[in-house]
Amino acid sequence: MPGREDVFQQAMNEGHSAAWDQDWQKAAAAYKKALDEMPNNHKALANLGLALYQLGNYDEALKVYIQTARTTPEDPISFEKIAQLYERQGNLKDAINAAFQAAELYLKMREVEKAIENWLRVVQLNPEHLQARSRLALIHEKTGQVKQAVTEYIAVASLLQNSGNPQKADETLTHALQIDPNNAEARQALTMVKGGKLLPMPVRPKGGTGPLRMAAVNEMAQPQQPKESPDPINEARQRAIKVLAEMLFDLSDESSEAQARRGLQSIMKGTGALQAQSEQTKILLHLSQVIDSQTKGQDAQAAEELDKAIENGLNHPAAYFDLGYLRVQTQRVESALRSLQHCIKHADYGLGARLLSGQVLVKMGRFKDAALEYIEALKLADSSVVSQEQGEVIRQLYEPLIDALGSNNDEAALQKICKSVEDMLVRKNWRQHLLKLRQEMQPSDGGDPLPLAEVLIQAQSSQVIDAMNRVNQLARANLMRSAMDEAFHALTYAPTYLPLHIMIGDLLIREDRVPDAITKFTVTANAYSVRGEAAQATKLLRKVIQLAPMDLAARTRLIEQLTARGEVDGAIEAYNDLADIYYRLAELDMARKTYTTALRLAQQPNANRQWGLQILKRMADIDLQRLDWKQALRVFEQIRTLQPDDASVRDRLVDLNLRLGQTQQAQAELDSFISYLDTHGLQTDAVTFLDRMIENHPDQPVLIRALASAYFKVGRLDDAVKELDALGEKLVEQGDNAGAVESIKQILAMNPPNAEQYQQVLAQLQGG
Numbered sequence: 001m002p003g004r005e006d007v008f009q010q011a012m013n014e015g016h017s018a019a020w021d022q023d024w025q026k027a028a029a030a031y032k033k034a035l036d037e038m039p040n041n042h043k044a045l046a047n048l049g050l051a052l053y054q055l056g057n058y059d060e061a062l063k064v065y066i067q068t069a070r071t072t073p074e075d076p077i078s079f080e081k082i083a084q085l086y087e088r089q090g091n092l093k094d095a096i097n098a099a100f101q102a103a104e105l106y107l108k109m110r111e112v113e114k115a116i117e118n119w120l121r122v123v124q125l126n127p128e129h130l131q132a133r134s135r136l137a138l139i140h141e142k143t144g145q146v147k148q149a150v151t152e153y154i155a156v157a158s159l160l161q162n163s164g165n166p167q168k169a170d171e172t173l174t175h176a177l178q179i180d181p182n183n184a185e186a187r188q189a190l191t192m193v194k195g196g197k198l199l200p201m202p203v204r205p206k207g208g209t210g211p212l213r214m215a216a217v218n219e220m221a222q223p224q225q226p227k228e229s230p231d232p233i234n235e236a237r238q239r240a241i242k243v244l245a246e247m248l249f250d251l252s253d254e255s256s257e258a259q260a261r262r263g264l265q266s267i268m269k270g271t272g273a274l275q276a277q278s279e280q281t282k283i284l285l286h287l288s289q290v291i292d293s294q295t296k297g298q299d300a301q302a303a304e305e306l307d308k309a310i311e312n313g314l315n316h317p318a319a320y321f322d323l324g325y326l327r328v329q330t331q332r333v334e335s336a337l338r339s340l341q342h343c344i345k346h347a348d349y350g351l352g353a354r355l356l357s358g359q360v361l362v363k364m365g366r367f368k369d370a371a372l373e374y375i376e377a378l379k380l381a382d383s384s385v386v387s388q389e390q391g392e393v394i395r396q397l398y399e400p401l402i403d404a405l406g407s408n409n410d411e412a413a414l415q416k417i418c419k420s421v422e423d424m425l426v427r428k429n430w431r432q433h434l435l436k437l438r439q440e441m442q443p444s445d446g447g448d449p450l451p452l453a454e455v456l457i458q459a460q461s462s463q464v465i466d467a468m469n470r471v472n473q474l475a476r477a478n479l480m481r482s483a484m485d486e487a488f489h490a491l492t493y494a495p496t497y498l499p500l501h502i503m504i505g506d507l508l509i510r511e512d513r514v515p516d517a518i519t520k521f522t523v524t525a526n527a528y529s530v531r532g533e534a535a536q537a538t539k540l541l542r543k544v545i546q547l548a549p550m551d552l553a554a555r556t557r558l559i560e561q562l563t564a565r566g567e568v569d570g571a572i573e574a575y576n577d578l579a580d581i582y583y584r585l586a587e588l589d590m591a592r593k594t595y596t597t598a599l600r601l602a603q604q605p606n607a608n609r610q611w612g613l614q615i616l617k618r619m620a621d622i623d624l625q626r627l628d629w630k631q632a633l634r635v636f637e638q639i640r641t642l643q644p645d646d647a648s649v650r651d652r653l654v655d656l657n658l659r660l661g662q663t664q665q666a667q668a669e670l671d672s673f674i675s676y677l678d679t680h681g682l683q684t685d686a687v688t689f690l691d692r693m694i695e696n697h698p699d700q701p702v703l704i705r706a707l708a709s710a711y712f713k714v715g716r717l718d719d720a721v722k723e724l725d726a727l728g729e730k731l732v733e734q735g736d737n738a739g740a741v742e743s744i745k746q747i748l749a750m751n752p753p754n755a756e757q758y759q760q761v762l763a764q765l766q767g768g
Helices: 005-020 024-037 042-055 058-071 076-089 092-108 112-125 130-142 146-162 166-179 184-194 210-221 232-252 256-262 277-295 299-311 317-329 333-341 350-363 367-384 388-406 411-425 430-440 461-476 480-491 498-510 514-531 534-547 552-564 568-584 588-602 610-625 629-642 647-659 663-679 683-696 701-713 717-733 737-749 755-767
Strands: none
Touching: 005 024, 005 042, 024 042, 042 058, 042 076, 058 076, 076 092, 076 112, 092 112, 092 130, 112 130, 130 146, 146 166, 146 184, 166 184, 232 277, 232 317, 232 350, 277 299, 277 317, 299 317, 317 333, 317 350, 333 350, 350 367, 350 411, 367 388, 367 411, 367 430, 388 498, 411 430, 461 480, 461 498, 480 498, 498 514, 498 534, 514 534, 514 552, 534 552, 552 568, 568 588, 568 610, 588 610, 610 629, 629 647, 647 663, 647 683, 663 683, 663 701, 683 701, 701 717, 701 737, 717 737, 737 755
């Protein structure tokens, strides 16, 4: 049963508006709402596919485009998008089929260039695709591109000959020589065919290696058994290689628009300015070699190429983890440890990096350090297989175990811990194994879960936990002094147990000793950060900021922790809060510098698109306050690109250009915005906009002429003539006869009733 047309149309309009603002999350939600009313509407499906593609939800976008192709099988755009998305997945077979179908449909619509583009996509993925080569040869011939046609005919002949049809190959080459008799390559190929020599098979065109590398990565990652999941190290390794392949895919993309959208600079080191093209090219080449070498098992070569990519500016935890992994495989243990430290705090690679570091430290004979890495890894793994709330409890219960381990010098016991954790985690289907162990350890009284490390090491954990329970009981009874005494007593046998320090900080707050609490939380957050516990450090730093909003050092550390964890939106929000503090302190230079850093972070592909617009507006506001009009103009131009329908931004651009004496640029901005409004049927809005502009610049001929033109478009001829007449008189008084002549000509172009009078005035001005 079809849905309501009015609800569908409203949702579509909301989606279009959000898409125009590049708020793709909102656009996707609106298009889904429209599809709830009309599930198979082609336009809604196509727009939803685009929104999901822009959000980077490629798997979901593929499903939508497949549905779109089913509803409108004659539309080539859907098949073209399907081909592109299959390429990103490394699914070459389906990408080839979809691209070929798109090309055929484009040809039916007589869109030859688009058809050629998709056939070229096919031969890029499969240079031995006979049908695509044949189509290209024929189309090139018909469009007069003789050289390209002959090249394709030679490729067709090669495929025919190698498939056992030399006679057809002979005919194909003879035809090629008929359209280009002097082509030496075709003549040589024909001689080889007639002489019974095999032609070389067609080679893949240069460039576009992303899909091929992704296919190789996918093949490498295929489990031997369908239901098997890899161990944490290989899991992180596969994730890292896939991320590197996606980077390669994006860097290979020839579309500058796609590069801007995906924020490629976010994966490169530097101050945020665009890197030189040569650096991107070097990274592209090295990454391609990394994937190629690694999929062939050439780990040493892959490591060297990845090291060079990092030297040329590649900066991503996936690169550091993969390099660490490769260095371990090639026995470069010191180098491996250095690389792994760069990604040990990242949620996607922390567990794998800890386990690899433990393996390396065991090889180096540093058993205490190795045991600490292994227990940290077990803490991450153990807390990841339970609910978030239980995970927090488990992480805290690991602290006294880790503290006790720091004072353990029994080498045999430490080696046993390392081996036990290795056996527990470095195995296929490790999550199922941990869940089974956890079920066996479930407390009979239904209390909080125990850490799995309890089965590996003995420590004073139970003593610390009992002490914390007594502290909580005393605090609930409002016996704060006794609670504090109990907490400090517990510190004598667990001085580095951080949850206990947090408890003391909470007690200090209840005693109204806020500065002391801030100091306690800050020191504890630093300790968590050193341990690589970014989540706990972040939580405490937020607490410090809540207690002391003006603590700039805490805000800076919070940003560092959020960035290390890959929480881009949270880091951007923290940067904005820090910049706002500087703004309120009237430190405008520091505020703008902070916003600039936040803007670079907002260019990352996983950041909310609205951040960039919001930050640019704040930067522009600061530039205006500092009377730095040139810088403000540059920022407003960026905002206009992102939000072309914002009249206030256009107002600023015209105003700033006029203030800077750049009349031509002001005229261009006016013309662009008025044209935009005309295109969208908003001529009345143009009149309102120009009226407001003239209030601020009453003597600007550019604005008055534009207003007169706007009046004329909405049928207000008398008002248009009146404005131009007054402007002409004023210009004559100022001795600007040329300007007055231009105004009279504009009046005459409007064909007013008294045109003869203005003809006479024009003659006088031109004659005088």
